Each structure stands twice: as C-alpha cells, then as structure tokens.
Amino acid sequence: MKIKLGVLFGGVSVEHEISIITAIQAMNSIDPIKYDIIPIYIAKDGTWYSGMMLKDIKIYNDMDLLKRYAKEVVLYKRDDKFILQNKRGLLRKDITEIDICFPIMHGTYGEDGNLQGYLETIGVPYCEADTYAAVVGQDKVFMKQIWRDSGVPVVKFEWFYDYDYSKNPDKIIEKLEKLGYPLIVKPARLGSSVGITVCKNNSELREAIEEAINYDTKILVEEVVKNLTEVNISVLGNYQKQSLSVIEEVGSSNKILTYEDKYIGGTKGNGPSKGMASAKRIIPARIPDKLAKEVNDIAIKAYRSLNATGVVRIDFLIDTKNEKVYANEINSIPGSLSFYLWNKTDKEYPELLEDIINLGIREYKNKRNKIHSFDTNILSNFSSNGSKGVKGIKK
Numbered sequence: 001m002k003i004k005l006g007v008l009f010g011g012v013s014v015e016h017e018i019s020i021i022t023a024i025q026a027m028n029s030i031d032p033i034k035y036d037i038i039p040i041y042i043a044k045d046g047t048w049y050s051g052m053m054l055k056d057i058k059i060y061n062d063m064d065l066l067k068r069y070a071k072e073v074v075l076y077k078r079d080d081k082f083i084l085q086n087k088r089g090l091l092r093k094d095i096t097e098i099d100i101c102f103p104i105m106h107g108t109y110g111e112d113g114n115l116q117g118y119l120e121t122i123g124v125p126y127c128e129a130d131t132y133a134a135v136v137g138q139d140k141v142f143m144k145q146i147w148r149d150s151g152v153p154v155v156k157f158e159w160f161y162d163y164d165y166s167k168n169p170d171k172i173i174e175k176l177e178k179l180g181y182p183l184i185v186k187p188a189r190l191g192s193s194v195g196i197t198v199c200k201n202n203s204e205l206r207e208a209i210e211e212a213i214n215y216d217t218k219i220l221v222e223e224v225v226k227n228l229t230e231v232n233i234s235v236l237g238n239y240q241k242q243s244l245s246v247i248e249e250v251g252s253s254n255k256i257l258t259y260e261d262k263y264i265g266g267t268k269g270n271g272p273s274k275g276m277a278s279a280k281r282i283i284p285a286r287i288p289d290k291l292a293k294e295v296n297d298i299a300i301k302a303y304r305s306l307n308a309t310g311v312v313r314i315d316f317l318i319d320t321k322n323e324k325v326y327a328n329e330i331n332s333i334p335g336s337l338s339f340y341l342w343n344k345t346d347k348e349y350p351e352l353l354e355d356i357i358n359l360g361i362r363e364y365k366n367k368r369n370k371i372h373s374f375d376t377n378i379l380s381n382f383s384s385n386g387s388k389g390v391k392g393i394k395k
C-alpha cells in the first residue's frame, strides 16, 4: 500500500516563495509508485489549502485562482487516523487520510519548531527536525551556545535583548566592543541575511543594532571572520547514525551572502528562480583535505549536539589564511533539501527523499515507545472547593 504523504509548504515567513520552490521540486521527485502525495499549502495569511493543482508552480502567480480552486483544510487526529478535512464539507470526499507529514518550509513558523510543536500536539507523525531541534536550529544564540558547550568551534559572540539595549545602550555597546571591530550584527531568529550588517566602528554598530531590532527582540553580535571562504555540507540521519554529503563552496560578489545571492542568482529576479540550486557554488569546495576533514568531523558533532533528524545543511566560515574552521549555522530544513549535494555522492533525489521519510517514520515509532503519561487518580481525588486538596499539591 502506498504511503500517504502530506507535503506542507509555504508558510508565514520571508522564505515563503523559496519553500514553494523547494516543495514543488521535491513533490516532482518523490517516487509516485511508493507515495501518494497530498500537497498542503499554507498561505501567507496562515490559511491551509489542499488540492492537486498546488503541485503546479504557475498557480502561485494568481492567488485568486488558487483560492477559488484549492480547498481550505484542517488537519487533525481521529481514532488513530490523521485526517485532512475540507473545512467547508463533511462528506467522505472531503476527507483525506494522511500517514505522515513532510514539512518543506523555511524560516519562521515552518522550520523554527512552531509547526513541529503543532503537529506533535495533535499527534501527527512528521519528517525532519523535531520541535526541540527545530527551535535551537532557528535561534542563532541557542545554536551557538549549545555548540560552544559541545566543543564545536564557533566565532566569539555576545547577545542581548532589545529591551535591555533601550534601557542602557552604552553598557551593551561597551560589552560588544570588547569583541573588537569589525563586528557583524544579526537578528537571532531570522534568516536569508535579512537585518544583518557588518560594522567597522561605534556609529556603524549603533546603526546596525537599530536595523536588527526592527526584526527581532534578541540580537547576536559576532566577530567577523577574515580571509573568508564559506562552505556548506549536508548531513542526513538521526542521533544514532549520520552520513555526509560532499562539501560545497558558496561564492558572493558582496561581503556577506545576500538573499539575492542565495536564491535569485544570475537572474536578478527576472527569470524563474531555481531556489538554492541557483546560488553561485563550487562543488566540491576548493579547500585542502585537512580542512575538509575538519568540516566533516565538526558537521557530525554539530548535528548530534542539536539532536537533528533527517536532512540538514550546516554552513561554515573558514579563515583560510589561519586555517580556522567555524560552524556558522544549521538549516534544519535546507533550501532544495540540499539534493544538489547528495546527487554528487550518487544519492539521487528520490532516494534522499525516501531516506528522509523513513527517518521520520522511525522517529515517530521511537517516540511512541517512550512513556509520556502515567495513569493516576490525582484528578479524581482533587476537590474543586479546595477542602480536600491532594497531599503535596499546594494551592
């Protein structure tokens, strides 16, 4: 019997369009003999839609048409079945069963643990990072704190809340300047280089912070890596076993890789974007074997320490002159699911997708084997007027 796979994409994120591209690439590559694909598109206003026309990229150019023909749906669990239901209908034809969801979403509300928490709460199995891994994978401060503690090399950094900065900016600036210029300021939980600025002096630092504060309450400031080469690697697996893709080198005409560099490439927005596959990249990266080995070893450590599942991409900053390798960030649902790094290892896209789905099924089974609740009679002993409260529970 075919596995019924709900592919979730879109979402309330600056990377909405990238998610559509990644999801459509994936839906066209998933083996149709083994899987029934059910597209579930989350519009920018948060409404969920389903319908086979959502597999066609052209529909997204005309949202009115999409809303007219796609069905608004809700996902829930009933009697051990996972149901996607047409909001406006209650007939048999309005119900689609789902075996497992595959979130192919980038950034806020899709990759950052929010969606994973929702799926977890309603009890629907899903692929890729679980809630915890997704949360730490989105928050650049959490990620770097955990990595630093796990012996994964990261650049020196400081962080603060906008609230504390507004109370006493000078105190925070003083702390940041101890890292030494040039510095790079980043909103902690965004992505795609939005709100990120490099600064060389006090006034630029203050400006960069004002900019970053527009996007997040939590701000990260790091020292800038010099003689920079950026490389990425993809890791596939779970906490027990991992495999590594080839390493890619990513180039940029700017000092920092921008949204355009990453997704729009040479087309400058005029032609159809190919997602991450269009960025300027050199595969394999032109780095010495010694550094490549370091990237491989650090990638495994970085993956395991965040307890990731499925496919991720881990991005590195390398100071080539001083031969220093730093883990910069993890993408727990990477653009294009990093397929272009795996087909160089002889793992074609359908096989990669199948591995991700199987890892999701395994993760669900593993979790179900753990105990999550105890049958107790605490509530039956509890009296609402408080006169016979249960021992040990203080009101």
Ligand SMILES: Nc1ncnc2c1ncn2[C@@H]1O[C@H](COP(=O)(O)OP(=O)(O)O)[C@@H](O)[C@H]1O
Residues within 6 Å of the ligand: 155, 184, 186, 190, 191, 192, 193, 194, 196, 222, 223, 224, 225, 226, 228, 230, 255, 256, 257, 315, 317, 328, 329
């Ligand atoms: N510490 C750093 N030193 C030098 N360049 C950096 C540093 N951190 C980030 N960059 C540059 O900025 C880009 C975006 O930063 P990154 O942390 O990857 O954020 P995002 O989540 O937006 O991709 C990187 O691809 C790199 O070009």
Ligand SMILES: [Mg+2]
Residues within 6 Å of the ligand: 192, 193, 315, 329
């Ligand atoms: Mg990045």
